[in-house]
């Protein structure tokens with residue numbers, strides 16, 4: 760019988776670079792599976808259904824929740840996001856490691872249900888840099904960016920509840936730290952409370968509409 764795979768949760772504010780760091784990590788670790796989430800948000804240009812997300816209507820999403828089809832789900836910035844249960848359970852049973860790239864409310868729900876999951880929080884080097892990345896990506900309108908930065912301030916307050924923090928200063932160093940975390944390096948500092956407090960304070964005192 761296969762040894763059950765590991766469930767890895769990667770969270771962090773929108774625009775911090777979770778997807779970018781994970782893509783770099785998976786270049787070196789192609790065996791790690793990535794769960795494809797469902798969402799009610801509209802596809803961005805270039806996003807394909809079933810590849811980047813499963814794009815659902817609100818009714819379809821609520822029907823999935825009602826029949827227990829979501830391992831976790833959350834409302835984020837006026838849309839539903841959730842992890843389809845079947846794919847994750849099958850992959851774990853088959854002994855494969857699976858990564859969920861999800862926001863904080865969902866991560867906390869995973870922890871409640873599956874306490875053995877490894878939770879990793881990706882931090883920006885500063886709140887100003889987070890804002891620059893989110894704006895620079897050019898995928899959201901100003902109102903959505905404002906909502907996401909407000910959500911970021913709330914999310915950063917949960918960083919210390921994760922097992923590890925990875926600071927995304929450069930993609931290379933963040934992917935390399937993630938690799939060490941997932942390889943179980945014993946000499947890693949799990950997180951630095953002073954650094955979290957600094958970024959959090961910056962987020963809480965910042966006018967996100969600037």
Ligand SMILES: Nc1ncnc2c1ncn2[C@@H]1O[C@H](COP(=O)(O)OP(=O)(O)OP(=O)(O)O)[C@@H](O)[C@H]1O
Pocket residue numbers: 771772773774775776777778779780892893895896927928929930
């Ligand atoms: N270390 C980095 N230095 C500079 N820019 C970065 C870095 N990492 C990511 N970026 C850029 O920041 C933007 C946001 O990255 P990305 O889309 O990966 O974020 P995300 O956390 O996955 O966002 P979301 O949660 O909204 O999906 C992108 O334009 C990406 O190229």
Ligand SMILES: Nc1nc2c(ncn2[C@@H]2O[C@H](COP(=O)(O)O)[C@@H](O)[C@H]2O)c(=O)[nH]1
Pocket residue numbers: 771772773777796797800831832833835840841842860861862863864865866
């Ligand atoms: N709780 C969940 N959060 C998810 C899921 N899939 C993505 N996300 C997070 O939502 C925000 C916004 O994503 P975007 O693609 O609109 O930029 C971001 O923090 C994602 O990590 C999910 O299945 N569950």
